[in-house]
Amino acid sequence: MRPWKICGVAVLVALAATACGNGGGGTGAEGDAPGQGGAGFPVKVADCRGAETTFSAPPRKIVTSNAAALEMLLRLGAGDRVIGTGFPPGKGTLPGALGARAQKVPVLGKMVIPKEKLLGSGADLYIDTFASMGNMGGAGDAPTEEEFTAAGIKHIYLASTACAPMAEEPQKDLSGVEGDITRLGAVTGTSKRARELVAGMRTKVAAVREVVGEVPREKRPGYFFFDFDAGTKQPIAVCRKQVANAVISQAGARNVFDGCDGDFKPVSWEDVVDKDPDWIQLGVRDRGDAAANTKAYDEAAAFLKNFAGTKGLKAVREGKFLRIGSERTTIAGVGNADAVEEIAHTLYPAEFKAAR
Structure with missing residues (x-):
């Protein structure tokens, strides 16, 4: 078995005590003081290729590559x-x-953190979301592992995003995201809280699965994630190894671009027309203001209704749009389970009403 193929999904990091499928993984007790050893340590975390990083204690100063x-x-x-x-x-x-706490975190880079700033940050851990993600502009100038070591920075990845594109299997469920939360809990000594977060996600998804889990693939509505903020000249499809594919699948829908490999892929409007989705998610990033968000969703819908290439699509003609933020769909996190819930309730209202 390849080192980055664990439990049949794109969960690519190994822990000293991990258990796929039950929220386990790392037994660090919540409340362990940063910088001190404790229950659950040492913790070993492997990268996408199997190279291990060992933590004898929780990190004190962490830098994250992005919001996930x-x-x-x-x-x-x-x-x-x-x-x-x-x-x-x-x-x-x-x-x-x-959100208030997030806004207080110093921003080292509005996009990819400059190499010199990252190496000089004083961090003892860098959590990377972007390995093998060539579309993240500037990631090619990332520090080498030798440079990270020289700066005293340990370097680990979010497997569900950084490593998934090179995995053999598509992301069909949220186990990759759950694994990331579990591993970060083990590394930071907050495993108890990690188990609670994972359990909450599983409860929501299980409730959806009870209602729509048995719908066969051929009867599931076709679903297109329209990344409006990526531009309208050429659409960007979410492929089978992107977190969004798992969100869509768990919600009882069929990602119309689940046949493309990798995570994201530029396609043509002709490709979208050929798929003729039953539902379209208006993928808009949060503007920080309800009115601004509404305006952006309206603009996305107006484009699809007025553009010659899309106005004849079934979903457009019938107004079957979902207004769900891009972040909860394409960025790994607890919010993925909320997106599963919202999509499923939108697509299967009668079934959920009958299940009450």
């Missing part, structure tokens, strides 16, 4: 150890106090 890892750490209760991030979450992306 930052949100996970905030939810785990380890946010006070984050000293910087790249690709920060937009204002309003995270709810309430969580």
Whole structure:
């Protein structure tokens, strides 16, 4: 078995004590003081190719490459150890106090963190979301592992995003995201909280599966994630190894581009027309303001209704649009389970009403 193929899904990091499928993985007790050993340590984490990093104690100063890892750490209760991030979450992306805490994290790069700034940050851990993701512009100038070591920075990945494109299997469920949360919980000594977060996600998805889980693939409605913010000249499809494919699948829909390999792929409007989806998600990133979000959704819908290539699509003619933020669909996190729930209830209202 290849080192990055675990439990049949794109979960690519091995722990000292991991158990796929039950939320286990790492036994670090929540409340272990940063910088001190404790229950569950040492923890070993392997990268996409199997190279291991060992933690004898929780890290003290963490830098995250983007909002996905930052949100996970905030939810785990380890946010006070984050000293910087790249690709920060937009204002309003995270709810309430969580969002307020995220806005206080220093931004080391509005996009990819410059190499010199990352190496000079004083971090002892860098959590990377972008390995093998060539579309993240600037990632090619990332530090080498030797440079990370020289700077005293341990380097680990979010497997569900960084490693998934090179995995053999598509992402069909949220086990990859659950694995990331579990592993970060083990590394930061917050495993108890990680188990709670994973259990909450599983409860929501299980409730959806009870209603729509038996719908065969050929009877599932075709679903297209329209990344409006990526531009309208050429659509970008979410492929079978992207987290969004798992979200769509678990919601009882059929990603019309689940045949393309990798995570994202530029396609043509002719390709979209050929798929003729039953439903279209208007993928809009949070603008930080309800009115601004509504305006962006309206603009996305107006484009599809007025563009000659899409106005004849079944979903467009019938107005079958979902207004669900891009972040909860394409970025790994607890919100993926909420997106599963919202999509399923939109697509199967009668079935959920009957199940009450």
